Amino acid sequence: METITVETRPIDGQKPGTSGLRKKTRTFMQPHYLENYVQSIFDGIGGVEGKTLVVGGDGRYFNDRAIQVILRMMAANGAARAVVGREGLLSTPAASNLIRERGTDGGLILSASHNPGGHDEDFGLKYNGPNGGPASESVTDKVFARTKEIAQYRIVESQDIDLATEGESDLGGMTVEVTDPVASYCALMERIFDFDAIKGLLKSGFTMRFDAMHAVTGPYARAILEDRLGAAPGTVVNATPSPDFGGGHPDPNPIWAKPLMDEMMSPDAPDFGAASDGDGDRNMIVGKGCYVGPSDSLAVLAANAQLAPAYREGLKGVARSMPTSGAVDRVAAEIGIDCYETPTGWKFFGNLLDAGRATLCGEESAGTGSDHVREKDGLWAVLLWLNLLAEKKQPVAQVMADHWARFGRNYYSRHDYEAVESDLANDIIDGIRDRLDSLPGSKAAGLEVTGADEFSYTDPVDGSTARAQGLRIFFEGGGRAVFRLSGTGTEGATIRVYLERLELDPARTDQDPQEALEPVIAAAEEISGIRSRTGRSGPDVVT
Numbered sequence: 081m082e083t084i085t086v087e088t089r090p091i092d093g094q095k096p097g098t099s100g101l102r103k104k105t106r107t108f109m110q111p112h113y114l115e116n117y118v119q120s121i122f123d124g125i126g127g128v129e130g131k132t133l134v135v136g137g138d139g140r141y142f143n144d145r146a147i148q149v150i151l152r153m154m155a156a157n158g159a160a161r162a163v164v165g166r167e168g169l170l171s172t173p174a175a176s177n178l179i180r181e182r183g184t185d186g187g188l189i190l191s192a193s194h195n196p197g198g199h200d201e202d203f204g205l206k207y208n209g210p211n212g213g214p215a216s217e218s219v220t221d222k223v224f225a226r227t228k229e230i231a232q233y234r235i236v237e238s239q240d241i242d243l244a245t246e247g248e249s250d251l252g253g254m255t256v257e258v259t260d261p262v263a264s265y266c267a268l269m270e271r272i273f274d275f276d277a278i279k280g281l282l283k284s285g286f287t288m289r290f291d292a293m294h295a296v297t298g299p300y301a302r303a304i305l306e307d308r309l310g311a312a313p314g315t316v317v318n319a320t321p322s323p324d325f326g327g328g329h330p331d332p333n334p335i336w337a338k339p340l341m342d343e344m345m346s347p348d349a350p351d352f353g354a355a356s357d358g359d360g361d362r363n364m365i366v367g368k369g370c371y372v373g374p375s376d377s378l379a380v381l382a383a384n385a386q387l388a389p390a391y392r393e394g395l396k397g398v399a400r401s402m403p404t405s406g407a408v409d410r411v412a413a414e415i416g417i418d419c420y421e422t423p424t425g426w427k428f429f430g431n432l433l434d435a436g437r438a439t440l441c442g443e444e445s446a447g448t449g450s451d452h453v454r455e456k457d458g459l460w461a462v463l464l465w466l467n468l469l470a471e472k473k474q475p476v477a478q479v480m481a482d483h484w485a486r487f488g489r490n491y492y493s494r495h496d497y498e499a500v501e502s503d504l505a506n507d508i509i510d511g512i513r514d515r516l517d518s519l520p521g522s523k524a525a526g527l528e529v530t531g532a533d534e535f536s537y538t539d540p541v542d543g544s545t546a547r548a549q550g551l552r553i554f555f556e557g558g559g560r561a562v563f564r565l566s567g568t569g570t571e572g573a574t575i576r577v578y579l580e581r582l583e584l585d586p587a588r589t590d591q592d593p594q595e596a597l598e599p600v601i602a603a604a605e606e607i608s609g610i611r612s613r614t615g616r617s618g619p620d621v622v623t
């Protein structure tokens with residue numbers, strides 16, 4: 081088999097964002113685009129000679145072809161082994177688990193997560209390190225630096241490898257091992273949770289729906305919920321991964337998972353509903369008539385994790401991304417554990433998890449996870465909810481009401497303004513940044529500003545610092561507005577406005593979040609001028 085060295089030139093814009101490189105699929109399909117980036121990853125991590133990498137993706141359009149290219153390039157660069165999910169499929173948490181369980185040198189995950197898939201939609205690729213987590217900024221900086229100086233890449237000439245059949249084969253001296261994508265992940269879940277208790281719950285007449293959104297969790301959810309836990313056949317819907325996710329956005333929130341929301345709000349709703357995203361690391365939780373926001377879900381899981389076997393001994397600490405609400409902070413304070421505030425993106429939790437400082441982590445964007453892997457994990461969150469419901473024997477709405485009565489309620493919402501012209505979006509953010517020093521003491525829409533800053537984070541484990549991670553405005557009475565630009569979009573800029581207000585009066589914890597947040601929403605608009613400057617009447621997506 082011949083190894084070819086291909087001359088190439090740097091391609092602009094191959095800068096990894098919040099979670100790897102995400103671009104339009106057709107951009108990834110341009111000549112040399114994927115190859116340049118893959119070689120830059122290999123060079124950035126010091127080569128792959130003699131190494132073993134896990135390779136898999138969420139099954140979106142181009143997943144299968146990109147994997148064949150990656151395998152050929154691994155072989156040409158002297159890798160010893162590739163562990164590939166059958167049909168090229170691996171959910172992000174399952175890939176993280178495989179990297180850890182097999183002790184590999186890391187892995188390559190092909191996904192643009194919750195972004196739609198297809199020739200005209202999005203594709204993505206990221207490298208995870210030997211701990212199973214997304215590469216740290218020091219690594220992605222090296223990869224990006226390589227993309228700017230790359231002159232050649234190596235690839236072997238060969239036929240496609242058969243990825244449909246489990247087993248080992250040889251590719252230019254490298255072993256390709258095709259493995260069941262689901263089995264070891266299922267086994268991990270069985271070690272963490274009390275499957276008998278959940279089986280009992282499902283036998284007792286408790287009903288549920290899981291919407292896999294035509295994405296990668298379908299096979300995992302079927303195997304775990306229906307086959308092992310005994311949920312009724314048909315509990316998992318949209319369970320077959322499709323290259324374009326059935327034409328939808330595989331984003332588990334009330335907007336993109338509207339059919340599930342409608343079902344859960346109807347008179348004959350099941351007791352519990354859940355959904356996951358394209359690559360299986362996000363989760364949406366909804367009870368009968370009761371949507372649970374991700375920040376609240378993290379807080380409830382932190383308060384009740386001990387009900388599941390793996391967390392019986394208690395949590396070492398918790399961590400949340402900065403824009404996530406302070407609901408989990410209130411739980412941590414009460415049970416007396418540390419709570420860390422990190423920048424957006426799971427890579428920032430890695431050191432805290434590795435060092436045993438945090439057991440549970442979460443983000444407002446429907447990401448929750450623990451130290452069982454180094455990625456957020458959608459199905460894990462669903463199973464932890466089921467485990468706690470099996471123990472508490474209460475409806476979700478009751479769990480939430482009790483939680484808010486005990487801890488107060490952090491009303492929360494995120495408003496997204498999508499595909500804003502990049503210069504304008506930057507200008508809006510710069511305009512707020514310029515006024516950070518003068519805002520405290522002033523009033524916005526009648527609310528007093530008590531503090532304002534730009535979030536920067538120093539990792540308590542390795543001392544590395546990440547700057548410019550979002551603008552924070554604090555208001556009297558525990559309110560907060562955060563502004564930042566998305567690092568996962570592929571078209572123009574997305575401005576995210578995160579809104580929060582603390583309510584401690586037990587008689588006032590059942591309001592509609594948009595109404596409860598009205599004063600903070602008005603103040604955020606007065607300070608930022610987003611609506612007036614973009615000429616939009618409101619956000620594109622409200623979660």
Ligand code: VG1
Pocket residue numbers: 098099192193194195357361362401424425426443444445447565566567568569576
């Ligand atoms: C978004 C979310 C962030 C999440 C990231 C990756 O990033 O806000 O919380 O970690 O997506 O999630 P951004 O930069 O667009 O705000 V996933 O499930 O898309 O890998």
Ligand code: CO
Pocket residue numbers: 172193194357358359360361362
């Ligand atoms: Co995802």
